[in-house]
Amino acid sequence: MASDLPAVAAFTDSFLPTVNGVTYTVSTWRDRWHARGGEMPIVYPRSTHVPENGEYPVSSLPFPFYDGYRIAVPRAPASVRNVDVVHAHTPFGLGVAAWRLAEKCDVPLVATYHTPTAEYAEYVGPDAVTGFVRDASERWERWFLDRADLVLTPSDRTRDHVRDLGxxxxIESLQNGVDTEWFRPTDGDDFRARHDLPDGPLVGYTGRHGYEKRLSDLLAAAEGIDATLVFGGDGPAREELEREAAERDVDARFLGFLDRDELPAFYSVLDAFAFPSPVETEGLVALEANACGTPVAGVNAGALSETIVDGETGYHYEPGDVDGFRTAIRRTLDESDRLSENCLASRDDVSVERAIDDLEEHYRSLW
Incomplete structure (x- = not known):
């Protein structure tokens, strides 16, 4: 298929089989770019993922402090050379390879700021070194991002954070977008039966069970609410969360990792999605839930401050306010029908097709 789209080389330190917001965005953007006739080869750390056409793994080692993340040799494969734009989805590892390739080929470098890496410093070592790691991460991010011709952020709030880094x-904001053809309302009865979920209201979360997500706040807020909590996903905090749920006598079901095929039904069966994480740069799962007609009760911090339209697609609460979180969940449940209609009305605004339209405009603005 002939196309005048620029050829784009995408470099990422996080890719399949790990499933997270970055891998979802990179793979979805690639698929949509290809559907429009463009080229977008992906360079990623070698793992158990079997590369498809246009995917180029490079040698890597597991990162000991963060499950699912790998440290790659910062190099660009020889097959990835003849491109018009280099797009880095990481400031580390393969982000360095992206910068070198852009310099060598004299083409623009675009960087998407997906993750505030300084917020994950606690995974690297004891408290005594956390501050050092956080400061070093921010200095490196600033140095790297200043070498890009354009920095994209998934939300205005994240754009402001990057500016605050100096x-x-x-810097432009560009929502990563949701595949609204896939994430749409569906019958959740089979999902409920398959996972033996009880009748009555369901409040859920899916994603990484990391300490930075503050999922224990959800368990605390659930006390006194007549609803079953449903957790999809996995991560280092899961065992502790299961123990806490038992101690609090909260009806919480931990389903583990859910295949992408199950996610539309998961979101659709919920009466409310709960999202206490203050470190999101976009909060993609909240948008996926909305696309399935499920409103969100979430913290008024990070990108969730704008991802959730208070009183329209869900309700906010202030960070650390467990009582406020409980109130936000209750209001979301009580007004779920109205909020759901608003969520469905905003599907086009959050679609990945609109994101790709904007992405193309940003690429072309570099010439």
Whole structure:
């Protein structure tokens, strides 16, 4: 298929089989770019994922402090050379390879700021070194992002955060987008039966069970609410969360990792999605839930401050306010029909097709 779309080389330190917001965005953007006739080869750390056409793994080692993340040799495969734009989805590892390739080929470098890496410093070592790691991460991010011709952020709030880091290059917000053809309301009865979920209201979360997500706040807020909590996903905090749920005598079901095929039914069976994480740069799962007609009760921090439209697609609460979280969940449940209609009305605004339209405009603005 002939196309005048620029050829784009995407570099990421996080890719399949790990499933998270970055891998979802990179793979979805690639698929949509290809559907429009463009080229977007992906360079990623070698793992158990079997590469498909246009995917180029490089040698890597597991990162001991963060499950699912790998440290790659910062190099660009020889097959990835003849491109018009280099797009880095990481400031580390393969982000360095992306910068080198852009310099060598004299083409623009675009960087998407997906993750505030300083917030994950606690995974690297004891408290005594956390501050050092956080400061070092922010200094490196600032240095790297200043070498890009364009920095993209998934939300306005994240754009402001990057500016606060002192990054002087051009910064634009671009929502990563949701595959609204896939994430749409569906009958959740089979999902409920398959996972033996009880009748009555369901409040859920899916994603990484990391300490930075503050999922224990959800367990605390659930006390006194007549609903079953449903957790999809996995992560280092899961065992502790299961123990806490038992101690609090909260009806919580931990389903483990859910295949992508199950997610539309998961979101659709919920009466409310609960999202206490204050470190999101977009909160993609909240948008996926909305696309399935499920409103969100979430913290008024990070990107969730704008991802959730208070009183329209869900309700906010202030960070650390467990009583406020409980109130937000109750209001979301009580007004779920109205909120759900608003969520469905906003599907086009959050679609990945609109994101790709905007992405193309950003690429073309570099010439």
């Amino acid at each position: 990054v002087a290059t051009r």
